Amino acid sequence: MNALTTITLKAPYLLLVGAETDPTYAKTGLGIVQWRPERVLGQLRFPGCGIDLGVPDFTVAEAAAAGCGSLVIGVAPVGGRVPESWWDVIAEAARAGLDIVSGLHLRLAERPGLSEAAAAGGGRLVDVRVPPKDLPVGTGKPRTGKRILTVAADCAIGKKYTALALARDLVAAGVDASFRATGQTGIMIAGEGVPIDAVVADFISGAAETLSPAADPDHVDVIEGQGSIFHPGYSGVSLGLLHGAQPDAFVVCHDPLREVISGWPHYALPPLEQVIEDHVHFGRRTNPDIRCIGVSVNTSRLEPGQRDAVLAELSDRTGLPCVDPLVDGTGAIVKRFLQGA
């Protein structure tokens, strides 16, 4: 990817866990350790911290001496803010020359003194919510390489996880594949990407083109979807991403128990068949060969014993491999993709 039009992070990371006690808020750190352990140097924890990411503990000085590239704020508490007391350590890391990487609402440069600390240390302040400048308008021109996009009828339904699992399982099958991140957690995991929902509206599809550029014919980019073309708040993001990604194939992320858009209860989710049909219909505009290769199902809320029947029923309805990536992996979907079916 072009470093001018994507965010790129410097590894290895020191993951700031601080005094966090609730694993829910340490998801980003946990995700990085799970998916990219090779990018992680260690964790920085304060007394009273109730979480262990399972990597070595470092102080800022130790991490700097060990060649650490970035202090990554690996927690995302309610409101997107960290406790006031953490900022001393963040400034210390900046003075020590580490890049500071944040997905917080507050822009790092707005924190008094932090820009000066970074200037003194020679590192960067990287807000992964802030898109790169100079994004182009989408051209819609065909490009080499293959692309898979994860889509859904709603937000927060497994698009990032599924894309990561697909990329992992493609690599395991011997394919040259990359995960392409479009959201802040995905960017921290991958170490690069574009926060597609934060770009200026005119550049959504251009950002998606930049994110998954022309590649070797056998290379596969697995692109993290965002939002939904059916979402009354975010459909623009999702259609621009669909058109810019020009996917050869897509995977629908599905929760069999979800009936309405989360937070928009006056909007029923469309049936799975319509989700597939409409993505094929609109996706054809920029890739005439687009096809659905499978359904990624969140079965975690199903009663024990229901799981197999639900997956079988979805598979009957769609004629596609339907898997829970957490339980089954995505091998069945990868197989279908590689068969070109």
Next chain:
Amino acid sequence: MNALTTITLKAPYLLLVGAETDPTYAKTGLGIVQWRPERVLGQLRFPGCGIDLGVPDFTVAEAAAAGCGSLVIGVAPVGGRVPESWWDVIAEAARAGLDIVSGLHLRLAERPGLSEAAAAGGGRLVDVRVPPKDLPVGTGKPRTGKRILTVAADCAIGKKYTALALARDLVAAGVDASFRATGQTGIMIAGEGVPIDAVVADFISGAAETLSPAADPDHVDVIEGQGSIFHPGYSGVSLGLLHGAQPDAFVVCHDPLREVISGWPHYALPPLEQVIEDHVHFGRRTNPDIRCIGVSVNTSRLEPGQRDAVLAELSDRTGLPCVDPLVDGTGAIVKRFLQGA
């Protein structure tokens, strides 16, 4: 509209034409005089100016004395820049207390000295390309009042003109109607609006909701469309606008001689029937009663004598009133809308 989430301009305007000689570049000024003469105080021309907007000439001092609200930079030259020599007059107007209104690429505050001039005069620097802050995410909730959106298969095909003509013809038919602007020229004409292609992607439909808020049941907002859901560069803007506008009705703007997307010659335009069908399909997501009420046809490039046959053929194909708004007005479409058909 909410002044915090839309741009609002202060009338009456002094239109800066400068030394422009090519009417093509004075389109904004001409459009304001054509559609909103009541908002225009006069024009400011330099020696050698080859254009007359047909309104009185004023100096900055005369305009200020006459209660002028804004100096509107009424030209949009190639590259979005004005000649260096014009900036003295712009600064003079700022010092005299006029708002400065610009659609130029350069943000007004980036012009050295201009912020100080505005502060001294007490007026504002208004960049109509810069969206207001604090736009909300779209809720998708039904709202009172009626809305008509102009749509198309491509950009620059008559969506602004058609929306202005529809609003005018609705008012002429006794309807309480407003034109709602989504682009910079439209905003300068209407005196308010949101530049929808410049908002952050997550807020496209929220901006559209803000732009056309709940209104009296009989009120009609006619919303200027942007881009196209079929456009490989701008489809995200257009789908977000469609979903946020929640139009009860839409009008397709059509050029019978255009075969490909302007500037994207590798993209054929979809047939008119598909443009209608897909807008109904996706528009239903936020307004189940959406319908197409007519086609606005640009017949200016047709051979003499072809016009009637082309309109009749389009009308046969679609079963809808098909008019050239420049020649026929939009009365036939307004009639159909008011009949509820």
